[in-house]
Amino acid sequence: MTMPLLDDDQLSPEAAAVFADIRETRKSDFVNNFWRALAHDPVSLKRTWESIKQVMAPGALDPLTKELIYVAVSIANGCNYCINSHAAAARAKGMSDAQFMELMAVVGMASETNRLATGLQVPVDAAFLRQPPRSITED
Amino acid sequence: MTMPLLDDDQLSPEAAAVFADIRETRKSDFVNNFWRALAHDPVSLKRTWESIKQVMAPGALDPLTKELIYVAVSIANGCNYCINSHAAAARAKGMSDAQFMELMAVVGMASETNRLATGLQVPVDAAFLRQPPRSITED
Amino acid sequence: MTMPLLDDDQLSPEAAAVFADIRETRKSDFVNNFWRALAHDPVSLKRTWESIKQVMAPGALDPLTKELIYVAVSIANGCNYCINSHAAAARAKGMSDAQFMELMAVVGMASETNRLATGLQVPVDAAFLRQPPRSITED
Amino acid sequence: MTMPLLDDDQLSPEAAAVFADIRETRKSDFVNNFWRALAHDPVSLKRTWESIKQVMAPGALDPLTKELIYVAVSIANGCNYCINSHAAAARAKGMSDAQFMELMAVVGMASETNRLATGLQVPVDAAFLRQPPRSITED
Amino acid sequence: MTMPLLDDDQLSPEAAAVFADIRETRKSDFVNNFWRALAHDPVSLKRTWESIKQVMAPGALDPLTKELIYVAVSIANGCNYCINSHAAAARAKGMSDAQFMELMAVVGMASETNRLATGLQVPVDAAFLRQPPRSITED
Amino acid sequence: MTMPLLDDDQLSPEAAAVFADIRETRKSDFVNNFWRALAHDPVSLKRTWESIKQVMAPGALDPLTKELIYVAVSIANGCNYCINSHAAAARAKGMSDAQFMELMAVVGMASETNRLATGLQVPVDAAFLRQPPRSITED
Structure with missing residues (x-):
């Protein structure tokens, strides 16, 4: 400490x-x-x-979904305390073991493809953008 | 590339x-x-x-929830390609702008508390553990 | 975007x-x-x-010191937007080019030794702790 | 180890x-x-x-400021050993508890906005740049 | 757990x-x-x-080289379990202590220059690219 | 910049x-x-x-192996400049496209299992340690 x-x-x-x-x-x-x-x-x-x-x-997303996102981010950020505390909070909000293991699979798969896309330096497809990119040189 | x-x-x-x-x-x-x-x-x-x-x-978690987790992890891992492609996939599966902004707020808050817990080196509360820790020195 | x-x-x-x-x-x-x-x-x-x-x-730390810390964290977190915006804010608060380059040297050196300590799995010296570690199994 | x-x-x-x-x-x-x-x-x-x-x-930045930056980077990089050793070093150089807690607040806030900017994929404002971007395609 | x-x-x-x-x-x-x-x-x-x-x-890379890459990535991702398990796997495949220490030096040096390049926001030299960048705005 | x-x-x-x-x-x-x-x-x-x-x-590891480790760490640290520059350096030292793609597969797989081990908070097996852990409370 x-x-x-x-x-x-x-x-x-x-x-x-x-x-x-x-x-x-x-x-x-x-x-x-x-x-x-x-x-x-x-x-x-x-x-x-x-x-x-x-x-x-509660808002546009339900509390359990938010807690799952919290756990996932804590794993990616490598915060052991937060993984344990928010996994406990998610279980208290109804997360089953099967849901937790599925969360883990998604986090793992996302981390794998994140590194593949970064390592291959894949350019973003125009179809994915919300608006044409604003040049960083225009005001 | x-x-x-x-x-x-x-x-x-x-x-x-x-x-x-x-x-x-x-x-x-x-x-x-x-x-x-x-x-x-x-x-x-x-x-x-x-x-x-x-x-x-689809499984224990619905496809949209999984896609939201994918986006959140991609943000924490800093993969620009994946943020764009999976945000697009989430929108295609029904994610509203309000839901995306709420996802962002959770990711931001989690990242803030992740760093606080890590910086303060907070020990995990016994109440959060699933089972007594197995000593790394016993077989 | x-x-x-x-x-x-x-x-x-x-x-x-x-x-x-x-x-x-x-x-x-x-x-x-x-x-x-x-x-x-x-x-x-x-x-x-x-x-x-x-x-x-302003508080226990002066505003420029806080801005320098903000830039350093943004580099470690890999946020390009934040690196640019907070480096600009730090310059506006008086950061010289020499100070920025020295900040860079500290960030780089810290990142090198961070990985060395993690890779070698160095145990924390008792002399560095603020209080005896509280076992995670006691209440 | x-x-x-x-x-x-x-x-x-x-x-x-x-x-x-x-x-x-x-x-x-x-x-x-x-x-x-x-x-x-x-x-x-x-x-x-x-x-x-x-x-x-000592250089363009004083030793305590450098140590604070070192601690902040170690938190962002998730190096427990380095957090403990450099927090001790910072205390030895005069860091008060109030300064450490303020450092924590800045690290936490930076990490939150880092993720928001990355998740929103915010383009860098031209006003923040030191020089016009050099195209990666020109020699 | x-x-x-x-x-x-x-x-x-x-x-x-x-x-x-x-x-x-x-x-x-x-x-x-x-x-x-x-x-x-x-x-x-x-x-x-x-x-x-x-x-x-075994494939285009030999098994020991792959294991060394695995260890290096685990250090950068901050996974203590994986650092220990894959360092053991690498030793079982013939990694000497001298090779491990050299791996550490490369991981540390890479992490230092990674942060320098990110903090300085260095643009990629055209000479390093495999093909001209495809604009994200063209189809 | x-x-x-x-x-x-x-x-x-x-x-x-x-x-x-x-x-x-x-x-x-x-x-x-x-x-x-x-x-x-x-x-x-x-x-x-x-x-x-x-x-x-050249040392205990050959220069190409070191360059591959450098690229892998740069991907995990998310440094786009370094990925491009050291991939070019690796190609100059003889890395084939097949070797690069295999490197990518290892980096991706390591990142996936890193997150799984972290999320599941798996304790290190005693068999993997080089020496009995030295308690952080003893001098």
Whole structure:
């Protein structure tokens, strides 16, 4: 660890208020280590928690789909903590083992073809673009 | 490009057979550049295409969810070709602009917290694990 | 592009308000392409802009140091847009060419030793830790 | 580990000379594990140590700023060893906890916008470039 | 772990058949943890094992060279499991410690210059291209 | 570009000396763009060129194998410039198209299994380690 984890009795009032909202929102007394490390910076803690709540709320995509995307990105970014915590969150939202294994297959296949396309330096087909490319030299 | 793109009349018989299956499967004459670069290695072309068909078929996850995961991973892996081609594929499978923008927000938020957890070197909470960790020193 | 860039007359009222604040804050009429793409999701646009303003404001670190860190991370993450935009921002905040070249040398050296330490799988020295590691199996 | 760590009495004369210089330069008897793994290749050990000394010396940027950049890059590259060792080095050069937490916030925010810009495939604004792009097709 | 490792007596018949082929191919009773985790998805297990066998077989490149490339990519992708397992595989195929240390030096140097070229946004020299770039705007 | 490319008549004497050595070593008048960007920092230019010469010289691995590793790492790190320049260097050292396509297949397969192992959080088998892990808590 690069910063010690904070126990409840070590929190600043601002951090304690965020912890209270985490507990209220999740209907659980458990606050995981990520927030206990981030609590050293109450402003960052509050901003990150508020953003997570907003981004992960139901919208054009359902919460489980968002959680699956979160896990997939965490794998590609190589964040072990996040893989474990968001896989747990996805299971809590209903992800089955079969769905997780299928997610893994997609992540693996995408990573393989990502490297193939990059290594072969394949130019983007015009058919895939949303609008004609704007030259970087025009204003 | 590190390898020239192959036109239809430059394909080996093995590669031509894969192209025929791509066209048959997609009900379209269009074969995108990725396959035209990979066609230099017909064995790899065939294996990759067969794998993609298997992995992206409906299963425990629906095809659109899989395509969204594919796009998210391509962003995290920094593959511009794949971002464009799979965003197009997702749109073809029904992804709305609002869904794409929400996907983007999740990918961005995940990448932010991924770096926070890694930088703070947060240890994984025992509550998140599927089974007690097997020591790497025991057989 | 996966989403078209929006011109000023294509903005929703919420997005237009954010653009007005960008112009007011920066004392400049210029709004760069990043915000014109993100404007398709006014909620995400507002959250991202508010966060950037908060995070990049003077604090325990001065604004130029923060901008240098931003550029370094963008290089490691391979984001060409961000490398260009934040190198420009750093120059506007006083970064000299010599400072940029020194930044480059540090980024390059860090990336080399990062891979050496990862490839050699070097265990972390106890002397570097902030606190004894908390076992992932204890509660 | 992929290579055993070498104790002082296992070093080649060339490696021992580098270790002596590390101790002399740092005014400390402690030599961390990174060098003990790299010592299997004395040529690489010497080159890497000499480069580090040169790159991290005071110059257009002060040593603490360089160390902060080193930590930020190590996070983005996902090197746990380097995050711990260079966070310790930064603390030894005067980094406060508040500065470290602010560094974290910048790294997190940069990683979020990096992915947004990449996912949206935002074209670089002409205003950000140092010189007109040189076509890759002209000589 | 996000999925428990499966023992031999927990395998589905399809997974057991793959394990039998792994043992037969490698002339060893040992089946490493990677396959025990992947065995939760017998279709993915079979596809991955068949692909590995095909890709890593002797061809235009010899097996040791392929294993060295595998290790190098695993370091760059930050996969600790794969670094350890494929370094062991490379040693089994004859890799000496001196060769491994030289591999490390190349991986480190490549990573340094990769970041320099990306940070400096160096345009590709026309002399390096295999064919004139095909504009992304032409059909 | 974040720094303009320097023409021969814009070089400092120190940079000009390095360019002369590049030309002498390669027996060619062509100096590629990477060095023309790095020439803004003659100290970094000299150190990088000397290191490249040392690392890429024949040793325990032959020069072509090293070049293949360089290309593979550049793909995994997503450096387009380096992919193109080192693929050209590998071709100049005898790499055939078939070898390049096989390299691509290994890079793709490694990237797929890297993500699978990371996502499944597979623990390292004791059999793969070079020595018993040294606890991070002991001195």
